Amino acid sequence: MDSAMTIILTGFDLLLSATLLWLAWQLLRSTDIFKAIIFFICFGLLMAIAWVRMHAPDVALAEAAIGAGLTGPLFLAALRKMERKQKKERRFDPEEKRDNPDKRWQVRSREASPLMWIVAALTLCFAGLLIRTVWIIPRPLPGLAQQTAAHLGASGVDNAVTAVLLNFRGYDTMLEVMVLLLGAITIWSITHAPFPPRLPDTSPVQKSAVRLLLPLICLTGGYLVWQGAYQTGGAFQGGAVLSAALVLLLISDFLWLPDMHSLPLRMGMVLGPLVFLSMAVLGIITENALLRFPPEQAGAFLLFLEAACAISIGLSLAAFFAGGRPASDLREKPYQTDQPDTEKEGS
Amino acid sequence: MTIPEIIGLVSIAVALPFFLSGTVGMLRFPDIFTRLHALTKADNVGLGFLILGLCLQANDWFIVIKLVLIWVLVLIASSASCHLVARRALMKGIRPWTAQ
Amino acid sequence: MIYVGVALFLLLTVVLGMIRIIAGPTVADRMMAAQLFGTSGLAILLVLAQGMNMPELIDIALTFSLLAALATMTFVRRVWYEEEKNDDS
Amino acid sequence: MTNMLYSFTGLILFVFGLFALISCPHPLRKILGGNVMSTGIFLFLVATSYRTDTASIDPVPQAMVLTGIVVSVSITAVALVLATRLQQSANRAMNRREKKNEGGAAEG
Structure with a gap:
């Protein structure tokens, strides 16, 4: 019974983190900026569940209210302010009507392709260094849990x-x-x-x-x-x-x-x-x-x-x-x- | 296990097909209006059965009140936003799908 | 244990539904898929509250349900307002 | 196990965000990348301090992350307003130039 629970929970964690990573990749690489914002909203939702799995309900509540609730509308409103002008601008150029609104940005990114590869390689090296550093952290890490619990009485809240x-x-x-x-x-x-x-x-x-x-x-x-x-x-x-x-x-x-x-x-x-x-x-x-x-x-x-x-x-x-x-x-x-x-x- | 707990589990089991059908409908239905229909099945009925099941397991009245409040809030939110989306879609001239 | 299994199932449906976000075709479809995820995520939280024995998760679900309409309403009122936006943007 | 999984997820999220911040030209996507980056750091902080026994979970990283989430939303908001202004003035300049070109073409 208990081992089955562990297996299911591990499966849940694996699926959740894989989905988070996939969402992050999609939101950063998808061609359309609106799609990226929608992915970001979903990312916030799933992050709230990930916080719950970390037994951090306070953070999950903040993420639910801010990450999943408010940031999405912030981005949507900003997108609209940017796009309205772009649409107006497109009126001068009827040929481009079927093109993606952020075509301007796309073209430049394709031009910078060799530089992109260098940046990608550097980022990969950086990621490797980070992962190695995390791997060699001595565990278990020291924490402040006991000290906090000891002084909780003096703080006035539970x-x-x-x-x-x-x-x-x-x-x-x-x-x-x-x-x-x-x-x-x-x-x-x-x-x-x-x-x-x-x-x-x-x-x-x-x-x-x-x-x-x-x-x-x-x-x-x-x-x-x-x-x-x-x-x-x-x-x-x-x-x-x-x-x-x-x-x-x-x-x-x-x-x-x-x-x-x-x-x-x-x-x-x-x-x-x-x-x-x-x-x-x-x-x-x-x-x-x-x-x-x-x-x-x-x-x-x-x-x-x-x-x-x-x-x-x-x-x-x-x-x-x-x-x-x-x-x-x-x-x-x-x-x-x-x-x-x-x-x-x-x- | 007591009888309310068993009924609660059955109710949660009933809720799951509704969530699945919401997702499948989202994927398979042909246009935005029918997809809205699929979406509300998950929102209203699926979540309703799930919350009914959880209410039967709960041992605290305050929790039951909160659960029911959540369901009512989701009903308000989903009906209002689906209405808005459908209305705007009609205004923008998106035709509802027909069999032809 | 049953509850965590239910949560896993709901998470699977969420992952399946992401195909709709990728496929589109209209912006509204993507937004509605996100709304469906909001409901499913709320259900996952409720189930986990029972399964992990953390009743405080119900408050998080309450917050989710209060803010469920926010993104869609902003979308309809602010983004999707322009006429003639090419729908497969 | 769980904490290792989530802390590596946080790290990879951080790297994704960093890459996007450097390589994506669209300002909104840069801001999204920054957000993903900060979320990765938060996840890493909390996941590294996570223990399996519920009693000894460290509240200090959680409080720090809570602070960080609010600070990152304010940074996001300011960045969005700046990006919007930038875009609007760029578009305006572009419109003016195109209008001038059109006018010149009509006269000539």
Whole structure:
């Protein structure tokens, strides 16, 4: 019975890793970029299952929400922004109509063929070196499992991953929230969002589906944040689920959304880093060290911190999807040097 | 094994052909509309039987509620997105396949 | 053990379905195949939750089910909107 | 066994991603390659620290990977916006050039 279980599990692992590798190869070598994006979405789905097999449910949850959920739409939206211009460009050249949209890129890659072979050989050598290095690592590797388990009581939460993230290595997480904010600031300063064109034929089915899903998504996001203290979950997963709600709102073109002022958005995005920083400073005052919490109230502190982080993570990820500063935020007309060439939809 | 557990296993076994037929239909059916039909068989009936089976094995009401919620959510998501795809396909002028 | 076998079977159907992503022919077919994988992956997670005795996987499946519509809706609303895109792109 | 399998999978994913990052000319595919690369590293990190007994699984690599996933999605988003802007301005310049050529042809 037990050996049969091992055999089936090994078969599962083998099939899963072979499929992952095959998918990665397909997504990098397939001729069509849309196909590659679809492969990437499937890759994210299967990665979540691989994390489960590694007994890392927290990572699997983050991968399910971010890798399988959000990154695919990010790529799809970017693809559309790129392709629209290419299609317009093709109008000047009716001969090319049947060609692949990314033909330009294909041709250049074929020209660079000898160089490609050199790069491939170098990469293979590198891969061999890496595999050899991994092979000679002395096993079993030392780990921090015992130390983490020993200090779990002082951290204020029961989930070891959350304890490591927010208490033991709070610096990392603080800087990470800053990175998210920085990413959002970068995007907002690069471009303003070509705000969702109000497509003429929004289906009523979609609207009611979004209306049904939205409260449930928000509820689940909050539940995941709350649950992070003692089981799988936490600020990142909850935040990612919350951002999915915003992305759903963005893609179904609810009318009030583009007119919303960005001030609440900014406040929400800054909330997480701000709370984190003030907690850090509070730690200096009360405990004489940056980011240290009194063990008795640590649970409450961490929950507060997680809630704030989840809000700002959700808003930042949604800002990533929107891909720019909200247009309603601009005092004057958007920057228009060579607008005549671009197509303005819906206006 | 108790009777609910056996019924649960049978229900999971019933679910598997639906998943298989979803995939086979995806591969064998001639056009996008019929493929949507195959897809929803796996989504609705297959997952429904699977979740029924798992509910019978579960020993916690909270888990049962979550499982049923998952099924309802998948129903909403799959019906809405299949509707959108079919609608857009019709608008783009893709003709439904007929026997001729 | 039965559950892991069921999960293996579901994974096999996922791998089979990938032929549709390669074959196309329209972009929508590929997207719908990806959606089918979402459902199958969710089923794999649920079965593994029972088989590996990890009830927290049900939360992951819940997240999957919440986000199932996201990619397809983005696709329909954003990518597949243009008329006259050569369908076998 | 399982950890070796998955850590080598992670390594090979990393190499695939690296190769794509160098060799693919399309910006979107470069970004996809970077994503595959980072996923490979994550898989390698977690798989190498994986133990068969569930009690002694190390949470530190998992927390690091969790951080890494969020950082990589922000990098992806910024890279996508940059690539889109690049593509749009390149297309615009190309359109202008072709228009000029057409105009010249019509006059001449």
